[in-house]
Amino acid sequence: MNDIAVTALLIAALFVILASGVWIGLALSGVAWIAMQLFSARPAGDAMAVTIWGTASSWTLTALPLFIWMGEILFRTRLSEDMFRGLAPWMQRLPGRLLHTNVVGCAIFAAVSGSSAATCATIGKMSLPELARRGYPDGIALGSLAGAGTLGLLIPPSIIMIVYGVTADVSIARLFIAGVLPGTLLALLFSGYIALWALGNPKRVPPRDAPMTLRQKFAESRNLIPIVLLIGAVLGAIYTGLATATEAAALGVVGALVLSATQGTLNRHSFMQALMGGTRLYCMIALILAGAAFLTLSMGYIGLPRHLAEWIATLGLTPFQLIIALTMFYMLLGCFLDGISMVVLTMGVIMPTVHAAGIDPLWFGIFIIVVVEMAQVTPPIGFNLFVLQGMTRRHIGFIARSTLPFFGLMVLMVVLLYLFPEIVTWLPRQMRG
Structure with missing residues (x-):
């Protein structure tokens, strides 16, 4: 069979297995096993065992369950309850006022949870009822x-x-350091749009609350200070080289436990809930990673990544054209898969092409994450849209239309990353230096 026929067969097998309701990790392993059995001389069982063990025992991967556990612990503190009250006094002077609490709150909680759906759900539970009570329009x-x-x-x-x-x-x-400037810039773009919208629609923005003194503002925000310090300590340890990502994650877990105990929210029940919640989420991700590692190995044995890279090379695409093509590809893929599945499913095939085109893998990682962000708010399977639909019972079309300007800002972010790659690479160069 030629490469096109093999690719078509494996893609069809993947969709058939996924459509049957099998977990994504097992579906990836199944397709890899089919590829090894039919198109490779190496025994599939032996290859699967060695690959999955090697992936699961990776020391680098240890950071993942630790950061997930840190987020689960902090999720069970009073962080979400205190966040709106702590942020609101500082937003009153900005055009758009309390609408900015969505952006700043998500930015803070993002550094705690690392999950888009969890960030959207947690901040939404806190901010949407309060914004509605004060008269802010639902759409914005x-x-x-x-x-x-x-x-x-x-x-x-x-x-x-x-x-x-x-x-x-x-x-x-x-990667962590490379994400700081793009994440901050995207948050500023979101806040900038809110400010422009507010200046263009002054009658739709409720009046500001009674003014507060600086001391009163800090008093309202005092419960946020330990969380911000913990996030700063974790990222600072990585940035300064004092700790690896795994060691910093362990520091984060200890700090989260201390904060939870200080707030009085740490007990046997909340500890076990956080531990089991983190374990369940990590096991799901680890299964996907194991299946993806086996699929990558099988693709390597049958030569698909190399042949695909060679085929794309024959098209004579410039790096810009390749980035455009990959953006469209990942947005289409995002209509069917979640972000983690999109990454692990495609990296084994895409990375040889990226290397051949001379694209920096560090820059490409941040680019992929921004594109996956776009997929999170793209109908029909935009995860954030479904999270908000479940919370508000509003029609998904209304939510999608309301999100369209912010989707456009993510497209602008992709353009900025391409035109100014230093947005991604400058901070990591300082760390290496």
Whole structure:
């Protein structure tokens, strides 16, 4: 069989297995086993055992369950309850006022959870009822929340950054640092749009609250200070080289336990809930990673990545044209798969092409994460859209239309990353220096 026929057969097998309701990790392993059995002389069982063991025992991967556990612990503190009250006094002077709490709240919680859906759901539970009570329009409130919720993927420590780092063999510490400036810039773009919208619609913005003194503002925000310090300590340890990503994750877990105990929310029940919640999420991701590693190995044995890279090379695409093609490809893929599955499913095939085109894998990782963010708010399977639909019972079309300006800002972000790659590479160069 030629390469096109083999590719078509494996893609068809993947969709058939997925359509039958099998977990994504097992579906990837199944397709890999079919490829090894039919198109390779190496025994599939032996290859699967060795590959899955090697993936599961990776020391680098240890950072993933630790960061997930840290987020689960902090999720069970009073962080979400205190966040709106702590942020609101500082937003009153900005055009758009309390709408900015969606963006800033998501940016802070993103550094805690590392998950887009969790960020969107947690901040939404806190901000949407309060914004509705004060008279802010539903459209801009929902749109800003859906857009800002995607910051959970880009602002470190991010789960999908760890997954990309493991699958693409890129330093997780450098990925974390590379995500700081793009994440901050995207948050500023979101806040900038809210400000412009407010200036253009002054009658739709409720009046500001009674003014507060600086001392009163700090008093309202005092419960946020320990969380911000913990996030700063974790990222600072990585940035300064004092700790690896795994060691910093362990520091984060200890700090989260101390904060939870200080707030009085740490007890046997909450500890076990956080531990089991983190274990379940990590097991799901680990199964996907194991299946993807086996699929990558089988693709290597039958030569598909090399043949695909050679075929794309014959098309004579410039790096810009390749980036455009990959953007469209990942947005289409995002209509069917979640972000982590998109990354692990494609890296084994895409990375040889990326290397052949001379694209920096570190830059490409941040680019992929921004594109996956776009997929989170793209109908029909935009995860953030479904999260908000479940919370508000509003029609998904209304939520999607409200999110469209923020989707456009993510497209602008991709353009900026291409035109100014230093947005990604400058901070990691300082760390290396």
